[in-house]
Amino acid sequence: MHKTHTGLNYRLYWSTWLVLLALTVTMILIGSAPIPRLYVVLLLGLAMLAKASLISGYFMHLRFERSVLVWTVGAGILLTGAILFIIIVPDGLRIMKLSRP
Amino acid sequence: MAEEQLLLSGDSPWSGGVSPFGVKWNKLMMWMFIITDALIFAGLLASYGFARLASDRWPDPAEIFHLSFLALMTFILISSSATMASAVGAARECHWTAATRFVLLTILGGLAFLGCQAYEWASLIGEGARLSSNPWGVVPFGSYFFVLTGFHGTHVLSGVVVLAITAFRSATGRSSADGIEVAGLYWHFVDLVWVFIFTLFYLI
Numbered sequence: 001m002h003k004t005h006t007g008l009n010y011r012l013y014w015s016t017w018l019v020l021l022a023l024t025v026t027m028i029l030i031g032s033a034p035i036p037r038l039y040v041v042l043l044l045g046l047a048m049l050a051k052a053s054l055i056s057g058y059f060m061h062l063r064f065e066r067s068v069l070v071w072t073v074g075a076g077i078l079l080t081g082a083i084l085f086i087i088i089v090p091d092g093l094r095i096m097k098l099s100r101p
Numbered sequence: 102m103a104e105e106q107l108l109l110s111g112d113s114p115w116s117g118g119v120s121p122f123g124v125k126w127n128k129l130m131m132w133m134f135i136i137t138d139a140l141i142f143a144g145l146l147a148s149y150g151f152a153r154l155a156s157d158r159w160p161d162p163a164e165i166f167h168l169s170f171l172a173l174m175t176f177i178l179i180s181s182s183a184t185m186a187s188a189v190g191a192a193r194e195c196h197w198t199a200a201t202r203f204v205l206l207t208i209l210g211g212l213a214f215l216g217c218q219a220y221e222w223a224s225l226i227g228e229g230a231r232l233s234s235n236p237w238g239v240v241p242f243g244s245y246f247f248v249l250t251g252f253h254g255t256h257v258l259s260g261v262v263v264l265a266i267t268a269f270r271s272a273t274g275r276s277s278a279d280g281i282e283v284a285g286l287y288w289h290f291v292d293l294v295w296v297f298i299f300t301l302f303y304l305i
Contacts, residue, residue, distance in 0.1 A: 017183035
């Protein structure tokens with residue numbers, strides 16, 4: 001039996017909501033902050049992944065599911081996503097080189 | 102014969118047992134759908150990233166979009182995800198009236214988000230943005246804006262329809278907690294995708 005989430009109360013959901021809102025406000029502030037572009041991209045990327053983890057972990061209850069389901073979903077998206085990139089990127093880079101004199 | 106009995110009983114290590122993932126088949130299938138749908142969005146976002154890197158210049162999103170308006174859209178979608186999670190929690194505790202109300206609130210959030218998106222589309226179209234041309238001089242910018250947000254908006258619209266059916270079934274006592282949870286998974290996925298679009302297209 002996987003861990004049931006019947007016992008979870010609304011407080012968890014609304015705490016997650018608050019954190020997500022705080023992260024959104026932080027991201028908007030970072031986006032317009034006078035800091036180097038590389039740091040902006042890195043910080044926004046981290047905040048984006050944090051938000052995605054919160055939504056999948058708490059709202060989608062992935063944190064409370066069996067590890068085999070978590071791994072299937074995680075590996076399914078990451079591995080096939082990686083394959084997708086491996087196929088697209090070399091062709092993309094070749095086209096970029098061809099289009100520029 | 103013995104092997105056949107073993108397979109029927111579900112005792113074979115290759116049969117998967119009764120429920121190998123510890124979830125019902127409809128929830129598992131929703132997860133499988135989410136994985137494949139996530140790949141479609143990943144492909145779109147990857148091609149957008151490539152188009153942006155390959156382009157000599159790219160318009161500054163902060164100069165075209167109102168960030169406060171986008172923050173409002175994000176607030177609406179995150180809030181609707183919280184109400185959907187609460188609907189699942191209420192259904193799990195057999196509080197069907199509360200579950201129906203939370204699903205209806207989620208639908209309201211979805212409709213508000215779609216209204217905001219329609220307003221944003223109308224504003225950009227009013228400024229001359231089209232799939233194949235736009236006033237900012239970078240053709241892929243307009244194309245990716247309409248394709249990414251349009252594809253996501255279609256998902257939101259589908260989610261609203263699914264939730265309307267779920268709310269009706271819940272109100273008439275024909276829904277199960279599992280049914281509400283599966284509908285909720287789809288809705289949270291729509292929220293999850295927006296997190297990536299909001300960051301990668303509007304902020305960076």
